Amino acid sequence: xxxxxxxxxxxxxxxxxSFYASIECTTRGLNPLKTALVVMSDQAxxxxxxxxxxxxxxxxxxxxxxxxxxxxxxxxxxxxLVVPPRMTLYIQRNLxxxxxxxxxxxxxxxxxxxxxxxxxDMTATWRLFGTTPRAAAQCIQRTVQDELGLYTTxxxxxxxxxxxxALDLLAKHTPxxxxxxxxxxxxEKLWTITTLTDVWSIAHxxxxxxxxLHITSLYALAHTDPAVLKVEFGLIGTQLFALSxxxxxxxxxxxxxxxxxSLGNSQVLPRDYAEAAQIEVVIKEIAEQVxxxxxxxxxxxxxxxxxxxxxxxxSETTGRTGFSHAMRIPPTDQNGPLVAAALTLFHTHWxxxxxxxxxxxxxxxxxxxxxxxxxxxxxxxxxxxxxxxRVTDEIRTRFGFTKLVYxxxxxxxxxxxxxxxxxxxxxxxxxxx
DNA sequence: TCTGGGGTCCTAGGACCC
DNA sequence: TCTGGGGTCCTAGGACCC
Numbered sequence: 001x002x003x004x005x006x007x008x009x010x011x012x013x014x015x016x017x018s019f020y021a022s023i024e025c026t027t028r029g030l031n032p033l034k035t036a037l038v039v040m041s042d043q044a045x046x047x048x049x050x051x052x053x054x055x056x057x058x059x060x061x062x063x064x065x066x067x068x069x070x071x072x073x074x075x076x077x078x079x080x081l082v083v084p085p086r087m088t089l090y091i092q093r094n095l096x097x098x099x100x101x102x103x104x105x106x107x108x109x110x111x112x113x114x115x116x117x118x119x120x121d122m123t124a125t126w127r128l129f130g131t132t133p134r135a136a137a138q139c140i141q142r143t144v145q146d147e148l149g150l151y152t153t154x155x156x157x158x159x160x161x162x163x164x165x166a167l168d169l170l171a172k173h174t175p176x177x178x179x180x181x182x183x184x185x186x187x188e189k190l191w192t193i194t195t196l197t198d199v200w201s202i203a204h205x206x207x208x209x210x211x212x213l214h215i216t217s218l219y220a221l222a223h224t225d226p227a228v229l230k231v232e233f234g235l236i237g238t239q240l241f242a243l244s245x246x247x248x249x250x251x252x253x254x255x256x257x258x259x260x261x262s263l264g265n266s267q268v269l270p271r272d273y274a275e276a277a278q279i280e281v282v283i284k285e286i287a288e289q290v291x292x293x294x295x296x297x298x299x300x301x302x303x304x305x306x307x308x309x310x311x312x313x314x315s316e317t318t319g320r321t322g323f324s325h326a327m328r329i330p331p332t333d334q335n336g337p338l339v340a341a342a343l344t345l346f347h348t349h350w351x352x353x354x355x356x357x358x359x360x361x362x363x364x365x366x367x368x369x370x371x372x373x374x375x376x377x378x379x380x381x382x383x384x385x386x387x388x389x390r391v392t393d394e395i396r397t398r399f400g401f402t403k404l405v406y407x408x409x410x411x412x413x414x415x416x417x418x419x420x421x422x423x424x425x426x427x428x429x430x431x432x433x
Numbered sequence: 434t435c436t437g438g439g440g441t442c443c444t445a446g447g448a449c450c451c
Numbered sequence: 452t453c454t455g456g457g458g459t460c461c462t463a464g465g466a467c468c469c
Contacts, residue, residue, distance in 0.1 A: 041437075050437055069434085114469050203467055235443065236466085258441075268436050305462090312435055324463060356436065425438035 003183045006159075006247055009123035010133050013155040013163035014140065016097065017177065019116035020053035023093050024083050026149040033151065036061050037081040040071060041426040043419075045270040048072060052085055052426065086429025087422075090115060097144060104129060104140055108253045111160075117167075119160050121252045137178050156180035161248030164200055169193060186246045191219035201243065209233070210240075218244050263299065264361030265289050267419070272311040274354045283346055286360045287339040289419075294338075294362065300331035302364030304338060306345040309357025318353060325349050331366055338362070 016022065020039045022032035030037075036058040042049045049071025054064050062075050074080070094115055101110050101118055109121035122136060130136035137154040144152050154177065155167025162181040170179025170189065181189055193199060194217045196207040213232060215221050222244035229237030242248065250256070265286050273279050283306070294301055305326035315321045325345050329337060342360055421428050 043437080046437065052437090069437090117469080201467070205466060260441075262440070264439075266438060268438085303461095309436080326462065328461085359438090361439090422438090 003247075006183065007249060007251070008158045008183070009121060010126050011157050011160050011163040011252075012120040012122050012133075012137060012140070013113070013157070013160070013167040014101070014118050014120065015153050015167060016116040017151040017153050018053055018055050019093075019150075020085060020090055021055040021058070022150050023090055024081075024086075025055060027089070032149070033057065035081065036079060037083065038064075038074065039085050040074075040082050041085050042071070043422070043426070045268045084429070085426045087424055087426050088428045091423070093148065093150070096148060097150070100143055100147065101140070103143075104136075111252045111255075119163065119252060134178055134180065138176065141177070151177065153177040154179075157246075158182050159246075159248040160250055160252065161243060162246050165190065165243075165246070168200055169198060181246065183246055186222075187219075190244070190246060191217065191222055193218045196221075199243070201239070206233075206236075206240075260363055261365050262361050262363040263290065263293060263297070263301070263365065264305070264359060265293075266307070266357065266359030266361075267425075268309075268357050269355070272313075272354050272356055274352075276350075279346070279350075279355060279358070280343060282358055283342050283360070284339050286358060287342040288335045290360050290362055291333060291335045291338045294333040294365075295368070298333075298368040299365045300333045300368050301329070301338065301362030302331045302366065303328050303362060304341040304345070305359075305361045305363065306342050306349075307357075307359040307361070308346070308350060308353075308355050309359075311354040311356045314353040314355070322355070322357065323349050324359075326363075328364070331364075333368055 018032065021037050024039055025032040025035045025037055028035075033056055035055055037055045038051050038058055039053040040049045041052050051069050051071065051074070058064055058080060062077070062080065064073075074082070094112070098110065098112055098118055101120055105120045105122055105125050109124075111119040113119050122133065126133050126136040128136075129139040133156050137156060141152050141154065144150055153167060153171045155163045155165070155171045156178065157163035157166050157180065162183075166179040166181035170181065171177055172179070196202045196210060196216070196218075197204060199218065202210070209232065210216070210221065213224065213228070215224055221240060224241070226238060226241040229241050231237070233240065267282075267286065269282065273282070287304075290301075303326050305324060307322065307324035309322040310318065310320065325348070327341055327345060329341050332338065
C-alpha cells in the first residue's frame with residue numbers, strides 16, 4: 001500500500017519543558033510546575049531585558065504567551081521570580097540529560113538536537129523499558145524527573161519527523177506530556193492542522209506563499225500536486241509534500257554532513273552608530289572574538305563575511321535593510337588578517353548609513369595544523385572522555401560551536417570585556433562575572 | 434511585535450574553465 | 452570574432468530553527 005516502502009521504527013523526540021526556567025526552579029529547591037518564574041537576559045543591548053524562558057505557572061497565572069519577550073510586558077508582581085540566565089549551567093544539565101538517554105538507546109542512535117531537545121531511535125530497545133512505546137517513554141520521563149527534577153515532553157513517531165511533529169503539535173497538550181503520530185493517524189492528527197506556522201519548517205513567509213496557492217491546511221498541502229509545489233518552492237516544495245504525509249527517510253545512525261560549517265558572532269548595538277570610527281571599534285572587537293573562537297577550536301577560516309544592518313531610519317531612507325559581503329582570505333586564525341578583512345569589506349561597501357547591527361561570520365573552515373596547538377588546551381582530556389565528547393561534538397555540529405564555548409577572559413578592550421563571558425549572547429553564570 | 438544570538442540550507446546569477 | 456555547451460565554484464539574499 002501507500003506506505004509499504006517507508007521505513008518504520010520507534011522514535012522519541014524528547015524536550016524539556018520550560019528548560020531554563022525549570023532548572024532555575026530546581027536549583028532553588030522549587031517545583032518547576034508550581035513556581036512562577038521567568039529567566040531574563042538584561043544586557044546593554046536588550047533594551048531593558050529579553051525574556052528567555054517562562055515557567056508554565058508564570059504563563060498561566062499572568063497570561064504570558066510565548067511571544068512575550070520583553071521585560072516591559074511583564075506584570076509587576078512580587079510573586080513572580082525574575083532571574084538572570086546561567087547558560088553554562090543549562091549546558092551542563094543538557095549533558096546530564098543526554099547521559100540518562102544513553103541508558104535507553106545506543107550512542108549511535110541518540111541525536112542531541114538542541115540545548116533542550118534530543119532524538120532517540122528506540123526501535124531496538126523500547127521493549128526493555130515497557131510493554132508499549134508509551135510506557136517506555138513514561139519510564140524515561142520518570143527517570144529524568146527523579147534524578148534531575150525536570151519534566152520532559154515526548155513525541156513518539158515511526159520516524160524522526162513524525163516524532164518531532166508529535167512533540168510540537170500533540171505532546172504539549174496532553175496530560176502525560178506524551179503525544180504520538182503514526183502513518184495511520186496522519187489524516188486524523190496531522191491533516192486537521194490549519195495553523196500552518198505551528199508546523200516545523202513552516203514559518204511566516206512559507207505560510208504566506210502557501211496561502212497564495214490556497215493551501216490553508218495540512219490536508220490541502222497533502223492533496224496538492226507535488227509538481228506544483230516543486231515549481232513554486234523548489235526542493236523545499238518536495239520536502240513540504242513529504243512532511244504532509246509524515247514521510248521521512250533519514251536514519252539517526254547516518255549523520256548528515258554539514259555542507260558549509262561557519263563560525264561567527266553578531267550583535268545588535270546598544271544604540272544607533274553613525275560614525276566610522278566607532279563602528280570600526282566594534283568591528284575589530286567582533287573580529288577578534290571570532291578569531292579567538294577559531295583558535296579555541298583549532299580551526300582556520302578561508303572566508304570572512306561582514307553583514308551590516310542599518311537602523312530603521314536608514315533602512316527606510318535607503319530602501320535596504322543592510323548589506324552582506326564576503327571575501328576569500330588565506331586560511332588564518334589570527335586577529336590581524338581577520339580584522340583587516342572585515343575593515344576592508346566595511347570601507348568598500350559602507351556609504352555612511354546609520355547602523356544598528358554587525359555580524360562577522362567565517363567559513364571555509366579547515367583544521368589548524370600542528371604548530372597551532374594551544375598549550376593551554378588539554379587535548380588528551382577530550383580524547384579520554386569519549387562519551388562526553390561525543391555529545392559535545394554532536395551539539396556543536398548541530399548548533400554551532402558556540403553552544404559549548406565559554407569565550408571568557410582572553411578578549412581585549414572596550415565593550416568586548418562586557419560580552420566576553422556571554423554564552424550564546426547571554427549571561428553564562430560563570431564565577432568571574 | 435522598533436532590534437538576542439548562532440547556526441544551516443537553498444537558490445539564482447555571475448565568473449571562470451575546458 | 453554578434454553568441455556553444457557543460458560544468459564548477461562563489462556570492463548575496465532569503466528562509467528557517469532553537
